[in-house]
Amino acid sequence: MRPKVDAAWHLHELTRGLDLASFILFSSIAGVTGNAGQASYAAANTFLDVLAAYRRREGLPGVSLAWGPWEGGMAGGLTDADWQRMARQGLRPLSGPEGLELLDAAAGAADPLLVAARLDLAALRRSGEVPPLLSALVQAGRSNAPARRTVGDPATGGDNALVARLAALGPAEQQEILQDLVMEQAALVLGMSGPGVIDAGRTFRDVGFDSLTAVELRNRLSSATGLRLPATAVFDYPTPTALTELLAQEMLGSAREETTALSAYSGLDKLEASITEIIGDDTARTRVTARLKDILSLLNDAGEPNEVGEDGGSVADRIQSASDDDMFDFIDNQLGI
Numbered sequence: 001m002r003p004k005v006d007a008a009w010h011l012h013e014l015t016r017g018l019d020l021a022s023f024i025l026f027s028s029i030a031g032v033t034g035n036a037g038q039a040s041y042a043a044a045n046t047f048l049d050v051l052a053a054y055r056r057r058e059g060l061p062g063v064s065l066a067w068g069p070w071e072g073g074m075a076g077g078l079t080d081a082d083w084q085r086m087a088r089q090g091l092r093p094l095s096g097p098e099g100l101e102l103l104d105a106a107a108g109a110a111d112p113l114l115v116a117a118r119l120d121l122a123a124l125r126r127s128g129e130v131p132p133l134l135s136a137l138v139q140a141g142r143s144n145a146p147a148r149r150t151v152g153d154p155a156t157g158g159d160n161a162l163v164a165r166l167a168a169l170g171p172a173e174q175q176e177i178l179q180d181l182v183m184e185q186a187a188l189v190l191g192m193s194g195p196g197v198i199d200a201g202r203t204f205r206d207v208g209f210d211s212l213t214a215v216e217l218r219n220r221l222s223s224a225t226g227l228r229l230p231a232t233a234v235f236d237y238p239t240p241t242a243l244t245e246l247l248a249q250e251m252l253g254s255a256r257e258e259t260t261a262l263s264a265y266s267g268l269d270k271l272e273a274s275i276t277e278i279i280g281d282d283t284a285r286t287r288v289t290a291r292l293k294d295i296l297s298l299l300n301d302a303g304e305p306n307e308v309g310e311d312g313g314s315v316a317d318r319i320q321s322a323s324d325d326d327m328f329d330f331i332d333n334q335l336g337i
């Protein structure tokens with residue numbers, strides 16, 4: 001941040017009294033739209049944009065060019081994965097001649113801030129993460145062809161559909177779907193061909209994730225699941241397996257609790273139904289009645305200290321929080337079934 005802000009401000013002050021034909025600042029689209037992992041860089045570039053506007057107000061020349069990436073220069077050190085990440089964000093590199101043409105065109109521009117970038121609007125739309133400042137542009141460039149969407153595609157939006165789909169499945173299938181989602185998105189972020197290329201037990205770091213790609217994966221998973229995941233999720237839960245477990249916990253935790261409570265009640269329903277079947281059998285009825293009295297007195301004792309037990313849970317709470325296995329074990333033991 002400092003080299004850009006200080007240098008620009010020094011130039012502004014040192015040239016203030018000179019009769020300049022132009023004062024052109026090289027800023028970046030990172031300041032206009034924001035970019036993962038580039039907070040300070042983005043802020044520095046926005047300072048340049050504002051400096052150009054400030055100079056215009058002072059009657060001085062000034063234009064800030066917010067460049068998209070070029071083929072050379074500081075972008076020359078970017079890896080293939082970096083370029084693929086930018087391509088998914090709809091940013092294509094400018095060639096040298098294109099950059100020079102844009103520079104010429106900008107010199108006489110009326111606006112103090114111009115974005116000079118090659119945008120791939122279709123890719124930007126597919127990314128599902130259109131920066132607000134570009135949304136009108138993406139709308140205007142919308143073609144009639146529907147965007148390709150997959151289950152894990154963040155373009156499908158913060159996904160209540162995914163939650164609903166998971167709710168209808170057993171734990172093993174839920175786990176499988178979430179793991180596929182994590183693997184699919186991780187492979188996509190790394191520019192790999194499919195989810196199968198990543199080993200679920202290997203750390204994200206080992207397969208090539210850095211802070212930028214980690215944030216991108218977090219963003220994609222947040223969009224696909226509707227969860228607010230921490231920016232460090234990919235490092236705190238360092239393998240696809242661990243991250244899948246986090247998603248399962250966050251998405252299905254309360255649903256799992258609800259299922260348990262419902263199972264407990266359904267256990268009572270089954271008990272009631274089986275009692276009506278033995279109602280005509282005197283011996284069985286006497287035995288069951290004795291057992292039920294035992295159960296009731298156990299429940300009463302458990303609620304005894306005060307209606308709310310010492311562990312903070314009332315009898316009703318304990319029944320609600322018991323798993324169905326607990327309930328059936330309890331019933332089996334008490335009835336001697």
Ligand SMILES: NC(=O)c1ccc[n+]([C@@H]2O[C@H](COP(=O)([O-])OP(=O)(O)OC[C@H]3O[C@@H](n4cnc5c(N)ncnc54)[C@H](OP(=O)(O)O)[C@@H]3O)[C@@H](O)[C@H]2O)c1
Pocket residue numbers: 003026027028029066067068069070071072073074075076
């Ligand atoms: N390349 C892109 O894709 C791109 C995209 C958007 C915006 N921009 C902006 O365009 C400008 C030029 O980018 P570039 O790609 O041409 O960069 P570059 O090739 O890396 O050149 C950067 C220049 O800045 C100098 N510099 C770096 N750190 C400095 C510091 N702390 N103090 C003083 N000078 C320093 C370097 O000096 P030395 O040669 O002595 O190291 C070099 O001359 C930058 O402001 C950049 O933010 C570039």
